[in-house]
Amino acid sequence: MTNEIRAIFNRIAPVYDQLNDWLSLGQHRIWKEMAVKWSNPQPGDTCLDLCCGSGDLALRLGRRVGSTGQVYGVDFSPNLLETAKERSHWQYPQRPITWVEADVLNLPFGDNQFDAATMGYGLRNVKDIPRSLQELYRVLKPNAKAAILDFHRPSNEQFRAFQQWYLNHFVVPLATNLGVKEEYAYISPSLDRFPIGGEQIELARQVGFASVTHYPIANGMMGVLVVSKF
Numbered sequence: 001m002t003n004e005i006r007a008i009f010n011r012i013a014p015v016y017d018q019l020n021d022w023l024s025l026g027q028h029r030i031w032k033e034m035a036v037k038w039s040n041p042q043p044g045d046t047c048l049d050l051c052c053g054s055g056d057l058a059l060r061l062g063r064r065v066g067s068t069g070q071v072y073g074v075d076f077s078p079n080l081l082e083t084a085k086e087r088s089h090w091q092y093p094q095r096p097i098t099w100v101e102a103d104v105l106n107l108p109f110g111d112n113q114f115d116a117a118t119m120g121y122g123l124r125n126v127k128d129i130p131r132s133l134q135e136l137y138r139v140l141k142p143n144a145k146a147a148i149l150d151f152h153r154p155s156n157e158q159f160r161a162f163q164q165w166y167l168n169h170f171v172v173p174l175a176t177n178l179g180v181k182e183e184y185a186y187i188s189p190s191l192d193r194f195p196i197g198g199e200q201i202e203l204a205r206q207v208g209f210a211s212v213t214h215y216p217i218a219n220g221m222m223g224v225l226v227v228s229k230f
Helices: 002-023 028-039 056-065 078-091 129-139 157-177 182-193 197-206
Strands: 046-050 070-075 097-101 114-120 140-151 211-217 222-228
Touching: 002 157, 028 056, 028 114, 028 140, 028 211, 028 222, 046 056, 046 129, 056 070, 056 078, 056 097, 056 114, 070 078, 078 097, 114 129, 129 140, 129 197, 129 222, 157 182, 197 211, 197 222
Parallel strands: 046 070, 046 114, 070 097, 114 140
Antiparallel strands: 140 222, 211 222
């Protein structure tokens, strides 16, 4: 399954940002900024962005930590990492960002290394959610915070119906026009499998996070899980 998901993201890399705009009704930039704020990066910090995609959150972390800080963007898709590298060169060439091809279930970092971390639209696609949270816990320093942003199935039936209608009538046709219809067919089943807010809180506590909060966004169609390691 991991290889299949990696192949999907390699294929959609050229249109990844455009499809994110459509998937989020153009709001994903606001939600990403919220997630970065909740992770609480400070000037000079060492930060981590997991499942970094084309680099949005990593670049935002870079702005917060400044030239004295360090940001690592991790993804298992080499095509998306190449897109992120290109964006960072022409958008923010002064930002201290290191791009790392790796699996979030087996991070190539030592224990207690990072002051803050983010993950955007990645947790839903990992093969083992508890393991990925455990790895995140391991690499965070004591008192560090992380914010995990992702799509959700709303508990409200009307909003759930709207979300599915939107996926069927806007996102799939757009993906079809861009030549990646099959690649985006995974979204609905991934949402059906993804733990809702309360379940995410319980999973985070089970791996050791002492302070855990889940913030629903956009009528429950989106959410941010904020965790603190003590």
